[in-house]
Amino acid sequence: MSPDARPTTKLQPPSAETLTTLETIVGEQYALRDPKDMAPYLTEWRDRYRGKAAIVVKPGSTDEVAAVLKCANDARAAVVPQGGNTGLWAPRSPMESGSQIVLSLERLAHIRDVDLASNTMTVEAGLTLADAQQRAETVGRLFPLSLSSEGSCQIGGVLSTNAGGLAVLAYGNARDLALGLEVVLADGRVWHGLKGLRKDNTGYDLKNLFIGAEGTLGVITAAVLRLFPRPAERVTCMAGLGDLESATELLARMRDAAGPMLTAFEILPRIGLDFAIKHGTGLHDPLRAPHAWYVLLEVSSPLAGATVHDLVQTQLAGAIESGVIEDAVLTTSDRQTGELWKLREVMSEVQKYEGGSIKHDVSVPIAHVPEFIVRANDLVELMIPGARPVPFGHLGDGNIHYNVSQPVGMDKDVYLANWEALNAAVHEIVLDLGGSISAEHGIGRMKRDLLPHAKGAVAIDLMKSIKASFDPNGILNPGKLL
Amino acid sequence: MSPDARPTTKLQPPSAETLTTLETIVGEQYALRDPKDMAPYLTEWRDRYRGKAAIVVKPGSTDEVAAVLKCANDARAAVVPQGGNTGLWAPRSPMESGSQIVLSLERLAHIRDVDLASNTMTVEAGLTLADAQQRAETVGRLFPLSLSSEGSCQIGGVLSTNAGGLAVLAYGNARDLALGLEVVLADGRVWHGLKGLRKDNTGYDLKNLFIGAEGTLGVITAAVLRLFPRPAERVTCMAGLGDLESATELLARMRDAAGPMLTAFEILPRIGLDFAIKHGTGLHDPLRAPHAWYVLLEVSSPLAGATVHDLVQTQLAGAIESGVIEDAVLTTSDRQTGELWKLREVMSEVQKYEGGSIKHDVSVPIAHVPEFIVRANDLVELMIPGARPVPFGHLGDGNIHYNVSQPVGMDKDVYLANWEALNAAVHEIVLDLGGSISAEHGIGRMKRDLLPHAKGAVAIDLMKSIKASFDPNGILNPGKLL
Numbered sequence: 016m017s018p019d020a021r022p023t024t025k026l027q028p029p030s031a032e033t034l035t036t037l038e039t040i041v042g043e044q045y046a047l048r049d050p051k052d053m054a055p056y057l058t059e060w061r062d063r064y065r066g067k068a069a070i071v072v073k074p075g076s077t078d079e080v081a082a083v084l085k086c087a088n089d090a091r092a093a094v095v096p097q098g099g100n101t102g103l104w105a106p107r108s109p110m111e112s113g114s115q116i117v118l119s120l121e122r123l124a125h126i127r128d129v130d131l132a133s134n135t136m137t138v139e140a141g142l143t144l145a146d147a148q149q150r151a152e153t154v155g156r157l158f159p160l161s162l163s164s165e166g167s168c169q170i171g172g173v174l175s176t177n178a179g180g181l182a183v184l185a186y187g188n189a190r191d192l193a194l195g196l197e198v199v200l201a202d203g204r205v206w207h208g209l210k211g212l213r214k215d216n217t218g219y220d221l222k223n224l225f226i227g228a229e230g231t232l233g234v235i236t237a238a239v240l241r242l243f244p245r246p247a248e249r250v251t252c253m254a255g256l257g258d259l260e261s262a263t264e265l266l267a268r269m270r271d272a273a274g275p276m277l278t279a280f281e282i283l284p285r286i287g288l289d290f291a292i293k294h295g296t297g298l299h300d301p302l303r304a305p306h307a308w309y310v311l312l313e314v315s316s317p318l319a320g321a322t323v324h325d326l327v328q329t330q331l332a333g334a335i336e337s338g339v340i341e342d343a344v345l346t347t348s349d350r351q352t353g354e355l356w357k358l359r360e361v362m363s364e365v366q367k368y369e370g371g372s373i374k375h376d377v378s379v380p381i382a383h384v385p386e387f388i389v390r391a392n393d394l395v396e397l398m399i400p401g402a403r404p405v406p407f408g409h410l411g412d413g414n415i416h417y418n419v420s421q422p423v424g425m426d427k428d429v430y431l432a433n434w435e436a437l438n439a440a441v442h443e444i445v446l447d448l449g450g451s452i453s454a455e456h457g458i459g460r461m462k463r464d465l466l467p468h469a470k471g472a473v474a475i476d477l478m479k480s481i482k483a484s485f486d487p488n489g490i491l492n493p494g495k496l497l
Numbered sequence: 498m499s500p501d502a503r504p505t506t507k508l509q510p511p512s513a514e515t516l517t518t519l520e521t522i523v524g525e526q527y528a529l530r531d532p533k534d535m536a537p538y539l540t541e542w543r544d545r546y547r548g549k550a551a552i553v554v555k556p557g558s559t560d561e562v563a564a565v566l567k568c569a570n571d572a573r574a575a576v577v578p579q580g581g582n583t584g585l586w587a588p589r590s591p592m593e594s595g596s597q598i599v600l601s602l603e604r605l606a607h608i609r610d611v612d613l614a615s616n617t618m619t620v621e622a623g624l625t626l627a628d629a630q631q632r633a634e635t636v637g638r639l640f641p642l643s644l645s646s647e648g649s650c651q652i653g654g655v656l657s658t659n660a661g662g663l664a665v666l667a668y669g670n671a672r673d674l675a676l677g678l679e680v681v682l683a684d685g686r687v688w689h690g691l692k693g694l695r696k697d698n699t700g701y702d703l704k705n706l707f708i709g710a711e712g713t714l715g716v717i718t719a720a721v722l723r724l725f726p727r728p729a730e731r732v733t734c735m736a737g738l739g740d741l742e743s744a745t746e747l748l749a750r751m752r753d754a755a756g757p758m759l760t761a762f763e764i765l766p767r768i769g770l771d772f773a774i775k776h777g778t779g780l781h782d783p784l785r786a787p788h789a790w791y792v793l794l795e796v797s798s799p800l801a802g803a804t805v806h807d808l809v810q811t812q813l814a815g816a817i818e819s820g821v822i823e824d825a826v827l828t829t830s831d832r833q834t835g836e837l838w839k840l841r842e843v844m845s846e847v848q849k850y851e852g853g854s855i856k857h858d859v860s861v862p863i864a865h866v867p868e869f870i871v872r873a874n875d876l877v878e879l880m881i882p883g884a885r886p887v888p889f890g891h892l893g894d895g896n897i898h899y900n901v902s903q904p905v906g907m908d909k910d911v912y913l914a915n916w917e918a919l920n921a922a923v924h925e926i927v928l929d930l931g932g933s934i935s936a937e938h939g940i941g942r943m944k945r946d947l948l949p950h951a952k953g954a955v956a957i958d959l960m961k962s963i964k965a966s967f968d969p970n971g972i973l974n975p976g977k978l979l
């Protein structure tokens with residue numbers, strides 16, 4: 016290892032001269048210094064962090080991003096790259112000191128190219144995910160990444176956090192959906208890695224290093240995204256099950272039967288459905304009787320017609336017969352499909368109405384999901400009797416949002432004071448089962464202190480040496496991730 | 498950038514004491530020092546490079562690999578990690594000096610774990626690809642990576658070179674097929690990244706940095722591989738086409754129609770078929786009349802029965818009707834399928850019988866493949882009149898093996914003297930079209946000098962800084978890649 020992963024140079028608040036230079040680079044109207052103008056860029060969406068900044072700059076081109084970073088690097092001033100600012104662990108919101116430069120990518124929102132033969136689309140970092148999906152649809156293709164924040168989150172942020180979402184099972188994470196990147200480095204140089212190639216074995220994989228680095232190694236300004244054919248047919252089903260082992264058994268059966276056509280496999284606990292029906296609008300119990308667990312699955316096929324419907328129906332009938340599932344409903348209209356998906360989509364939001372919720376975004380090997388949930392539930396009951404686990408999420412990826420609602424009647428603040436202690440104990444189970452303490456939401460600021468224990472000294476050392484080489488002055492997103 | 502990407506420490510030939518220490522670590526019978534015993538480890542398979550070494554060591558465990566590397570690093574002695582030594586650009590064969598330590602992974606060939614619920618398999622680096630495929634088949638799964646060298650190439654080498662092969666279109670490169678790695682670093686520390694998770698957003702992506710690094714950043718000792726359901730049905734077809742634009746049109750149609758079930762889309766030129774039929778054993782013209790181009794495609798489906806066959810037949814009929822293809826044959830037996838694939842598989846080998854062949858392994862965006870081949874063919878005719886281009890390969894990935902057979906009757910050595918000049922000129926076209934000069938074979942030693950021009954100064958600088966941090970003494974595979 017490099018013996019000289021040097022201590023970060025002392026960062027400086029930007030001088031008046033630096034601020035003027037930044038204004039000149041982006042133009043006065045795109046350099047915000049009035050606290051009122053800056054406010055929307057300084058609040059994390061859940062209001063958990065509220066930052067200050069010296070200036071918010073909104074460059075209009077890659078060259079301007081490069082000039083901003085060169086200026087900041089020369090001045091040893093901290094830069095917080097910002098997309099839609101929708102990250103869950105505060106990856107992109109500025110710290111409290113008020114000495115940081117917020118670099119908003121929102122003006123870099125062009126679609127530079129659409130290549131239908133290659134099934135790729137070259138877009139800038141500030142484009143919203145919804146706009147990217149929309150453009151893909153307009154040209155008869157699918158950009159499969161799908162998140163609840165898709166209306167406001169931006170491609171640069173989605174890549175910097177390697178976002179996951181609802182279609183990972185079939186299409187992969189954000190990482191898998193980008194073929195090439197354009198990145199401005201800390202010193203203002205530009206890496207032109209904007210290639211639309213499925214195969215390129217020429218040296219170290221820089222693309223994947225920047226993806227998921229949460230803006231600490233460079234600022235992504237553009238990306239080549241992969242497009243896919245739009246499925247001709249989607250079959251959606253909600254199944255009720257008696258236990259979680261049955262859910263992994265159903266997953267195995269569906270994976271074998273549908274192969275790459277299995278595009279979603281989500282689990283919901285009964286309590287989650289209760290919350291959704293109670294607090295959501297127009298949501299109903301999807302099956303006649305209650306069940307301990309629910310699986311929401313989707314099979315998508317290029318084949319229109321009855322084939323895929325038959326396949327799913329045959330599998331469900333077999334699963335009922337052998338006792339794997341207790342009941343199931345196959346949707347017959349878009350409206351009904353929308354209702355089933357809404358039950359899943361409101362799962363996080365409806366917990367608000369039940370008081371405080373302590374959250375975990377974890378993954379374990381799929382085989383260990385049932386054991387994880389049993390052990391975590393036992394632990395919760397031991398630590399906070401009466402607390403109500405609402406584990407839900409992407410069983411097909413082994414990724415569980417292990418959220419725990421407070422006991423009925425407990426004071427919310429008293430309950431939330433258990434956050435760190437419960438996290439620590441749940442994460443021990445996750446690590447014991449070979450899992451990850453952040454499956455899709457990243458590290459940001461909130462989970463930063465947890466990283467060394469979860470990754471081990473060797474990984475942290477490698478990461479620090481990469482950070483020191485790529486950003487020797489430590490100006491990029493300080494205080495986040497590492 | 499780190500201003501102190503320091504010059505590599507001067508490497509030393511291992512002293513007698515170092516050699517004795519290495520013998521002690523792995524055991525005398527696994528430390529070869531007799532030139533006769535070492536010979537099989539020192540010859541690159543195409544005989545293009547023949548190396549010397551100070552010692553060949555064959556550790557039997559990750560701990561022994563770690564001890565070997567620590568010893569070598571302390572002694573500043575160069576180490577060449579070696580798998581099956583089947584790489585095409587000499588990534589793993591030792592240099593001529595005779596002062597290097599060859600580290601063979603062949604004894605680390607165990608399957609540590611098979612997890613059917615998670616669809617993963619944990620294997621050691623020395624396992625051959627064929628053995629990995631075989632084990633997957635035994636448990637009713639598919640490990641889709643498929644290469645002509647699969648009988649001898651090893652998982653560690655396959656990952657270090659990010660091998661591609663025949664199933665990339667549907668399943669991805671080696672990179673996409675590994676979820677986690679165990680890696681011994683240059684100083685002997687071990688990175689335990691052997692997680693079998695589909696989702697893990699905890700810091701920088703170290704896994705993808707080691708994959709494709711050709712053994713220059715660390716030695717992969719084990720990996721968690723992804724397994725897939727075995728398709729119930731495969732439909733194979735050979736189509737004859739008048740031009741390459743029709744091939745990209747057919748690709749677009751098949752991709753839309755079959756989506757993720759399209760598992761192979763290869764192109765062959767008529768001259769390649771002529772070579773195969775002339776020099777191969779028992780190979781016949783697959784269609785009644787000759788065609789300028791051939792597409793070999795495969796659609797695999799979890800659905801058994803006639804559905805997929807019908808889908809392909811419908812598409813082919815439509816393509817014939819609209820003039821996209823001239824003729825086609827759908828196989829009706831395993832024997833016939835085998836014959837079609839054999840035409841593709843012998844494509845590289847049969848060129849030997851036609852004299853010298855100057856090779857390129859390039860990729861361009863799929864849309865640009867026809868233009869690339871037209872421009873490259875014109876260039877060849879200009880530079881070496883009468884030379885015979887045999888461009889073939891993975892059109893579905895934009896990856897063309899642009900091989901050029903010598904003019905009939907020319908002296909082979911005279912022809913091969915054009916290797917570098919032709920490479921340089923062809924690579925200019927590739928770069929002009931946004932392509933890669935090494936799509937799946939990597940850089941190794943032969944393409945090392947081409948890298949700076951192809952990647953640009955910024956990328957090279959980033960790579961060098963990573964190399965300097967991970968292997969500050971430069972002991973790992975010196976003279977390769979960077």
